Structure formats: structure tokens, C-alpha cells
Amino acid sequence: MTRIDVPLGLLFSNTGSYGTVAHTLLNGAKLACKEINADPNASVMLKPLHIDPQSNLGNYGPAVQTMLDKGIRHICGCYTSSSRKEVIPLIEKRDALLWYPTHYEGFESTTNVIYTGAAPNHHISPLIDYLFTRFGQRAFCIGSNYIWGWESNRVLREGLQKRGGEVLAERYVPVGETDLNDIIEEILETRPNFVFNALIGESSYSFFRAFRNACREKGIDQVAQYPVASCNLSEPELRAIGADGADGQISSSVYFSSLPGARNARFVRAYQAEFPEGPVASAEAEAAYVAIHMLAKSVAKAGTADVQAVCQAVAGQEFDAPQGKVTIDPDTLHASLTPRIGLSRSDYEFDLLFEASEPVKPDPYLVSSTMTYEPALRRSMLRAVS
Amino acid sequence: MKTPRLVQNFKGRRVVIFSSAGRSLEILDSTLRRLGLLPEVFASEPGKMLELPSDLRPHQDVVLIDGDQILPVNWPECYDLPVGMPPCPTIGLVGTEAPSRLKAMMQLGALAFLPKPIYAGSVFSALYLAVNEFNRVEALNASVAGLMERRRKRIHVIKAVAMLMRHRGLNEDAAYDFLRKESMRARVSIEDHCWILMQTASEGDENRNATPKRCRAH
Numbered sequence: 077m078t079r080i081d082v083p084l085g086l087l088f089s090n091t092g093s094y095g096t097v098a099h100t101l102l103n104g105a106k107l108a109c110k111e112i113n114a115d116p117n118a119s120v121m122l123k124p125l126h127i128d129p130q131s132n133l134g135n136y137g138p139a140v141q142t143m144l145d146k147g148i149r150h151i152c153g154c155y156t157s158s159s160r161k162e163v164i165p166l167i168e169k170r171d172a173l174l175w176y177p178t179h180y181e182g183f184e185s186t187t188n189v190i191y192t193g194a195a196p197n198h199h200i201s202p203l204i205d206y207l208f209t210r211f212g213q214r215a216f217c218i219g220s221n222y223i224w225g226w227e228s229n230r231v232l233r234e235g236l237q238k239r240g241g242e243v244l245a246e247r248y249v250p251v252g253e254t255d256l257n258d259i260i261e262e263i264l265e266t267r268p269n270f271v272f273n274a275l276i277g278e279s280s281y282s283f284f285r286a287f288r289n290a291c292r293e294k295g296i297d298q299v300a301q302y303p304v305a306s307c308n309l310s311e312p313e314l315r316a317i318g319a320d321g322a323d324g325q326i327s328s329s330v331y332f333s334s335l336p337g338a339r340n341a342r343f344v345r346a347y348q349a350e351f352p353e354g355p356v357a358s359a360e361a362e363a364a365y366v367a368i369h370m371l372a373k374s375v376a377k378a379g380t381a382d383v384q385a386v387c388q389a390v391a392g393q394e395f396d397a398p399q400g401k402v403t404i405d406p407d408t409l410h411a412s413l414t415p416r417i418g419l420s421r422s423d424y425e426f427d428l429l430f431e432a433s434e435p436v437k438p439d440p441y442l443v444s445s446t447m448t449y450e451p452a453l454r455r456s457m458l459r460a461v462s
Numbered sequence: 463m464k465t466p467r468l469v470q471n472f473k474g475r476r477v478v479i480f481s482s483a484g485r486s487l488e489i490l491d492s493t494l495r496r497l498g499l500l501p502e503v504f505a506s507e508p509g510k511m512l513e514l515p516s517d518l519r520p521h522q523d524v525v526l527i528d529g530d531q532i533l534p535v536n537w538p539e540c541y542d543l544p545v546g547m548p549p550c551p552t553i554g555l556v557g558t559e560a561p562s563r564l565k566a567m568m569q570l571g572a573l574a575f576l577p578k579p580i581y582a583g584s585v586f587s588a589l590y591l592a593v594n595e596f597n598r599v600e601a602l603n604a605s606v607a608g609l610m611e612r613r614r615k616r617i618h619v620i621k622a623v624a625m626l627m628r629h630r631g632l633n634e635d636a637a638y639d640f641l642r643k644e645s646m647r648a649r650v651s652i653e654d655h656c657w658i659l660m661q662t663a664s665e666g667d668e669n670r671n672a673t674p675k676r677c678r679a680h
Binding site: 187446 | 582
């Protein structure tokens with residue numbers, strides 16, 4: 077059987093400030109490429125070219141340009157939203173296709189992007205319900221000072237207000253900041269029911285360690301009294317936090333490597349065998365793995381690697397993924413995924429606390445759940461007449 | 463002016479599109495549906511002036527007008543709109559970026575522009591601007607109308623102050639202060655309060671005038 081050659085760009089920063097997470101993305105994509113190319117029944121032969129932008133935003137444009145100049149029209153890549161925004165104009169200009177495998181804050185619908193990571197209704201929305209019903213109404217929000225932190229905290233704030241809860245404070249720090257003692261003191265003073273964490277990378281790891289330590293010094297059981305919930309905490313990051321602080325943390329995600337079932341066990345086993353040096357399998361690795369398999373299935377269905385034909389073929393495409401059935405929603409070109417909430421363990425895995433009964437249709441603009449009007453600031457109702 | 467709350471979810475709104483912009487319309491249609499809106503496209507006949515509908519609703523509809531069409535100068539008179547105000551949030555689709563076309567869309571009250579070919583990533587921003595700007599201008603117009611009305615009624619305040627000075631021997635400040643407090647208790651503007659007061663007073667005066675006449679008649 078003649079196989080369709082598909083030149084494929086892999087655009088992942090496996091070095092630099094978010095290298096750990098992006099490395100798992102790269103590994104997931106590589107594993108899928110290997111599986112597809114080794115499958116004698118596959119009608120597609122992937123020819124991957126990896127370029128590492130080294131977590132430097134300025135490197136993304138030239139890397140994509142290099143790929144496009146080599147005739148590549150399918151690119152799987154990007155972790156941060158800023159890097160995705162950086163490459164989309166180039167992708168569109170040359171009518172290529174970006175397969176974006178990272179959970180993100182939503183509010184985007186670009187015709188030349190297929191999104192296989194979680195949309196906000198997959199991670200933040202179920203987490204708000206869980207936190208509100210289990211822990212209480214008062215939240216303290218922290219985040220990295222960029223779009224992920226801002227939007228995550230906005231959605232949480234509005235979700236809590238809608239349910240009658242309140243956000244005691246929102247605090248932002250620059251990406252990479254690790255001195256968080258002032259914020260930790262403020263958390264302990266304001267005594268929230270839970271902390272919502274939208275910090276990324278080193279800031280997040282430092283926060284988990286320092287917060288656990290500060291609680292211990294005051295004789296407080298952090299896990300019981302001040303649970304911390306995140307939408308971007310995965311297995312490799314638990315290892316980055318280290319033994320002191322990695323356990324007892326709440327994470328909302330569509331995939332945990334500890335999920336039961338033969339399909340996931342097969343994926344984790346293959347991943348570990350392929351990448352024994354790590355980083356370990358995570359939601360990002362799975363999303364990249366799904367993206368490449370979706371690409372191969374869509375090319376096979378279209379009978380060509382032509383971008384427009386693949387775009388049509390990917391709508392409604394299904395894949396039996398490690399997390400369960402994943403489908404590409406024809407309306408939004410985002411994936412239908414299964415929301416889950418996990419609690420981290422000291423062995424750097426997660427116990428499952430909650431699991432949606434079936435995959436949830438993506439809602440990148442939160443059209444189904446956002447209030448029509450921005451919530452009003454609470455003002456005094458006092459009316460003085462002398 | 464009370465600042466209107468920002469609208470951030472446009473689900474369920476109808477979008478009336480006057481354009482025949484080809485592929486741009488496909489992108490527009492799919493993007494609007496992703497945002498939960500209900501697009502309806504009306505292509506105008508080539509060479510004929512666009513006929514604007516008279517059934518648009520201010521808070522349920524959004525209009526997209528293609529500046530490359532022959533556009534009328536005003537909205538239908540049935541809307542009874544202030545100058546430059548559209549009947550609902552209006553977005554201009556910009557093809558030829560010439561001042562005459564931009565002006566034509568401005569005259570119809572376009573509050574945001576979307577350049578053609580349409581880029582899906584710009585649609586939400588244009589909607590957000592047009593809807594919230596419409597609400598802001600609408601509130602501003604209501605505020606201006608209220609102020610104009612109060613200015614028109616200012617004469618009643620002057621008359622009421624003069625009456626109190628005359629009847630109760632108060633100075634200007636004390637008379638005004640008394641009227642202000644009374645209007646706050648009644649929860650009406652000082653102008654309306656004074657208007658009511660003067661109406662009552664003038665009826666009283668008429669009755670007073672009438673009584674002696676009746677007495678005289680007897």
C-alpha cells in the first residue's frame with residue numbers, strides 16, 4: 077500500500093523556563109509518530125522535524141518560517157498562549173495548520189488551528205463547582221501576571237460570585253518570580269476556604285513549597301485547612317515541587333497518568349519505555365499524542381495532506397485516547413474531553429476525586445456558562461437623606 | 463451618568479448581516495455561531511441602495527453593514543433616533559478603506575469596524591466593542607435627555623425659591639435648601655418637586671381668587 081508522506085513540524089521548547097512541561101508535549105508527539113510509522117496498516121508516513129525555540133518567544137516565528145520554507149504544512153506545537161499567538165499569523169498566511177495540544181484559557185477560534193488540549197469549560201468550570209461545594213465560598217487567587225493568570229482568575233471570580241461566593245484577594249507576580257512570602261502571609265491573615273493557583277513554572281513550584289513550609293511553622297495542616305487548587309498541575313510538575321509540598325494538592329485536568337484501564341496502561345507503558353529518562357507522562361503528553369493521531373486519521377480519511385481537505389476530515393474525527401474517547405467538535409475545532417479532578421500523592425501521581433460521566437463538548441468562549449453581564453462591584457445600598 | 467454593566471456573553475442575539483462578501487461570510491457565520499449568536503445574511507442587489515429593516519431591537523440584535531454597498535444616509539425614521547445613533551449595536555465591514563466608505567458607515571452609527579477579509583480572531587473584539595459602546599452611548603443619550611429636561615424645568619425652581627422667600631421670609635440659600643430636602647424626601651428631582659409645588663400653589667391662588675369673587679357674587 078502506498079503511504080501518504082506528511083512532513084510534520086514539532087515546535088516544542090524542550091529547554092528553557094517551561095522546558096519540563098514542553099518536553100512532555102514533545103515526547104507525546106514523538107511517541108505517536110513512532111506508533112503510526114510502525115503500523116503496517118497505516119496509510120500515512122509522518123516525517124517529523126523538531127525545532128526547539130528554547131522558551132524564547134522571539135525564536136518561534138523564525139522556527140515556523142523555517143518549517144514552512146521546507147514545505148511543512150502541519151505543525152504540532154506551542155505551550156504558552158503568547159507563542160501560539162506569535163505563530164498563528166504565519167500559519168494563516170501560508171494556509172498551514174497548527175495542531176495545538178495544550179490546555180488554555182479559551183477565547184480564540186482561529187480557522188487554521190486544531191485544539192486538542194482542554195478548553196476552560198473542561199478545567200476551570202468543574203473545579204469551581206467542586207471547590208465551592210466541598211470547601212466553601214471564600215477564595216484567595218494567585219497567578220502569574222499574564223493572560224493565563226488573568227483569565228483563569230476572572231472565570232473563577234465570576235463563577236464564585238454567581239454562586240454567592242467571594243474572592244478575598246487576587247494577587248499576581250511576574251512569570252518566574254519565586255519570592256512569594258508576602259502573598260503567603262496575606263493568605264494566612266485572610267483565612268480563605270481555599271487557594272486558587274494560576275501560577276506557572278518555577279513560581280508555582282516555589283509557592284507550593286513555601287506555603288507548605290509556612291503552614292507547618294504555624295502548626296497548620298495546609299492540605300486540610302488551606303487546600304490549593306490548580307488547572308495546570310501535572311505529574312512532572314509534582315516532581316519539580318519535590319517531596320515537601322507535592323502531595324495533597326488539587327488538580328483539574330482531563331488526564332492523569334494513574335487513570336485505570338488497559339488503554340491508558342498501554343500508553344503509559346509505551347511512553348516509559350520510549351522515554352525512560354523522563355519527564356513522565358502527563359496531560360500535555362497525552363494531548364500531543366492525541367493531536368498526532370488525529371492528524372494521521374484525518375490525512376488518511378482525506379486521502380491527502382492538503383490542509384483544507386484535512387480540516388474538513390478532522391471535523392467529527394474520533395480517537396480512542398488514553399483518557400477515553402476524544403472527538404473533534406466540528407463547530408469549534410476543539411476537542412471533546414472528559415473533565416477530572418485529582419488529588420496529588422507523595423509518589424507524584426494523582427488519586428481521582430471526580431470524573432465526568434462522559435466527554436464534554438468544548439466551549440472555548442464559555443458561551444454556555446458565562447453570565448451575560450460582567451458582575452457588578454458590590455456597593456453600599458445605604459441611602460442617606462437628612 | 464450610571465455606567466452600564468459590560469456585556470461579555472452575546473449568546474442568543476440575532477446578527478443581521480448586510481453583505482455579499484463571499485468567503486468572509488463563511489468565516490463570519492461559523493465564528494458567530496461559535497460565539498452563540500444567530501447570524502442571518504441579507505445580500506443587497508448590486509447597484510441598488512441597501513434597504514435597512516425597521517424591526518431591529520436594541521438589546522437583542524446586532525447589525526453588520528458592508529461599507530462596499532450603496533448605503534442610505536440615515537436609518538428609517540420610524541426608529542426616531544438621535545443623530546448618529548443606530549437602532550442596535552452596529553459594526554461596519556471595511557473593504558475599501560476610503561474615507562467616503564468609512565464616513566457612510568459612521569453616519570449609520572457603526573461603533574466598531576471589522577476589516578475584510580474577515581479574520582475570525584477579530585470578531586469577538588468587534589462585538590464586544592459595538593455592544594458595550596452602544597450601551598454606553600445609549601446611557602449617555604438618556605443622561606443628556608434627562609439633563610435637558612431638568613434645564614427646561616429650571617424655571618420652576620426659580621419660581622419656587624422666589625415664592626418661599628416671599629411667603630416664609632427665607633433667604634435664597636435657605637429656600638433652596640428647604641426645597642432640595644423636600645424633593646429628596648419625596649424621591650423626585652428638585653425640578654419636578656418645584657413644578658408640582660408651583661402647580662399646587664397656582665391652583666391654590668386660582669381658588670383664592672375665585673372665593674372672593676364668589677363672595678362678591680353673593
